[in-house]
Amino acid sequence: GAGVSQSPSNKVTEKGKDVELRCDPISGHTALYWYRQSLGQGLEFLIYFQGNSAPDKSGLPSDRFSAERTGGSVSTLTIQRTQQEDSAVYLCASSFTGAHTDTQYFGPGTRLTVL
Amino acid sequence: GQQVMQIPQYQHVQEGEDFTTYCNSSTTLSNIQWYKQRPGGHPVFLIQLVKSGEVKKQKRLTFQFGEAKKNSSLHITATQTTDVGTYFCAGPIQGAQKLVFGQGTRLTINP
Numbered sequence: 001g002a003g004v005s006q007s008p009s010n011k012v013t014e015k016g017k018d019v020e021l022r023c024d025p026i027s028g029h030t031a032l033y034w035y036r037q038s039l040g041q042g043l044e045f046l047i048y049f050q051g052n053s054a055p056d057k058s059g060l061p062s063d064r065f066s067a068e069r070t071g072g073s074v075s076t077l078t079i080q081r082t083q084q085e086d087s088a089v090y091l092c093a094s095s096f097t098g099a100h101t102d103t104q105y106f107g108p109g110t111r112l113t114v115l
Numbered sequence: 116g117q118q119v120m121q122i123p124q125y126q127h128v129q130e131g132e133d134f135t136t137y138c139n140s141s142t143t144l145s146n147i148q149w150y151k152q153r154p155g156g157h158p159v160f161l162i163q164l165v166k167s168g169e170v171k172k173q174k175r176l177t178f179q180f181g182e183a184k185k186n187s188s189l190h191i192t193a194t195q196t197t198d199v200g201t202y203f204c205a206g207p208i209q210g211a212q213k214l215v216f217g218q219g220t221r222l223t224i225n226p
Contacts, residue, residue, distance in 0.1 A: 033213065042203065042218035043158070056213055091157060100207030100214060101146055101165070106157040 002026070004107035006092050012113045013082055021077040021110045023092030029105075031098030032075050034067060035091045037109070043091065049075060050098050082114045119206050121217035129225050134191040136220035138204035145207055147180055147187045148214065153200040161189075161202075191222075199224050 005024045013019050025032050034046040045059040049069045060066070064083075069075040079086055089109040095102035118141045128134055138147065146165045150158040162171055164180035164187060171178045175198075177190045191198055201221045205214040 031212070035216075040221070043216040045213060045215070048213050050212065093158075098212045100212060101163065103148070103160045103163070104150075104158075104205075104214065106150075106159070108157050 004092055004094050004105050006090075006107040006110050008110055009108065010111045010113075012115065014115050015084060016081055018078065018080045019082055019112065021079075021090050021092075021112070023075045023077070023094075023107060025073065025075070025092070025094030026105055027073075029094035029096055030072065031095045031102070032069060033093045033095075033104060034075070034077050035093065036061075036088045037091055038088045046077070046090075048098070079112075082112075084114050087112055087114045119204060119215050119217040121204060121220055123220055124218060125221050125223075127223045127225065128194055130196060131193050134194050134198070134222055136189050136202050136204075136222075138187045138189075138206075138217050140185045140206050142209060143184050145184075147184075148205045149178060149187075149189055150203045150205065150216075151200050152203065152219070156200075158203060194222070194224055196224050196226050198222060 007022045032049040035043040047067050048056040051072045052069050064080045067077045089111050091109045093104040093106045095104045120139045122137050148163045149161040152158045162178050167184050168182045169180040175192045179188045201219040203216050203219045205216045208215050
């Protein structure tokens with residue numbers, strides 16, 4: 001079946017603009033995760049959804065970052081008033097139940113460049 | 116807070132040489148997962164270890180989970196150019212439904 005998809009694949013924006021990144025998880029997966037990966041670095045956890053609720057937002061770097069998930073499926077990560085330090089690859093992953101024994105399936109990522 | 120550390124950060128080998136990456140947690144882990152990220156790609160699940168002292172093999176890859184469940188290793192025998200990429204370990208955060216990823220070990224290979 002289809003894997004996790006993300007759009008856009010690349011986004012170039014000007015400093016101060018808002019951006020929206022979209023994630024379509026694997027159908028039937030209740031858990032959805034957002035990570036950020038700066039060039040050559042590891043995975044930085046941002047936020048986790050179980051269904052439509054976000055029990056863990058601890059990784060969001062600032063109040064410029066927000067995310068929502070609707071219908072237990074698609075999720076949108078919004079970054080307001082983008083800064084150059086926001087430039088990174090934003091990865092979305094989904095898992096079947098969210099149990100920590102579940103495999104996380106990653107999407108291809110959105111490469112965000114803030115000029 | 117709970118941390119998962121990986122060493123080395125980078126490793127360059129000649130094709131045919133062996134490679135090992137080590138993962139250490141500040142706390143006991145209920146399980147550990149390993150992922151591989153090819154250059155320009157996204158992380159892909161390799162394996163999960165659950166039991167103390169567990170050893171699992173996938174062809175030339177051998178994964179171990181320490182007796183105390185605080186460390187793990189991935190060993191690749193006779194590396195091939197297809198093994199190039201970054202290898203991440205990940206363990207669950209206690210009391211939370213999320214994984215914490217190590218910083219990864221980036222493997223490059225000289226053919």
